[in-house]
Amino acid sequence: MKNELASPMKCTIELNDVEKRTLEELALRHPYEDFRVRGQGLLLLGAGQRVHEIATQLDVSKKTVYNWTNAWREKGLCGLLNGHKGGRPHSLCEDMVATAVAAARAQSMTLKQIAQCIEAANGMPLPCRLETLAGELKRAGFSYKRGRYSLKKNATNRSLP
Template structure:
């Protein structure tokens, strides 16, 4: 497989900006790899420098030739998958919309509807509901004041 990368001045500038400023590290690394490859470094040297496999560098070059910058920007999945599956989140939103419930009651409703325990903590459920536009209020325990007043020493 031929792995040559030839860049115009505009493409080189675009990749330089992408390698410096993109918010995801994997895209910055891809742009850096193509810039190194365009300077004439061997695939093995680029792979060693960026701590990736040689096949990865070949894949970047192929994606660049096929799709340009768009080929490099495909593939980022955004990190860790959600702990609460979409079906359970939909059940939680439906339950929270129907009536006023505590998080524990919503979690119990989810478990009864889906027939399995929640795969996450109740706090994670609170964050997911907050992201969906709901607000969760924590119940406060008030201290009862003594009927007899205490004098301060």
């Protein structure tokens, strides 16, 4: 048997103009940083850079660049857009959000009253601030404003010299 050194497999992709433009848009405008990095990596790979150089430049492992390449070859853009795992998990579970939405739909309530409904339904204190609850309700299609006293100005007050 002949003892051969296995040379590393060359990892390259060829991109047409439409694919390049799509990856450029992904790299510039996607809201998640990890997707922007994936787009940059494939653009660099398409430009002929080596996997090691790309991994060093983008601060990822070589295996990650190979994974992006395989995902691109198998599923195209959809392969790159799968798997965003970043970000902090929501403070409120789905049950708590459903309870809050139901309470908000039942009658007009303040955020504090909605929070009390959630606490009563779950038997535990609200795991977040009221602002977080307001954000979750906003995602569900509700909006709340803090009640304020307004100063009513009449015409005589505005026309003082």
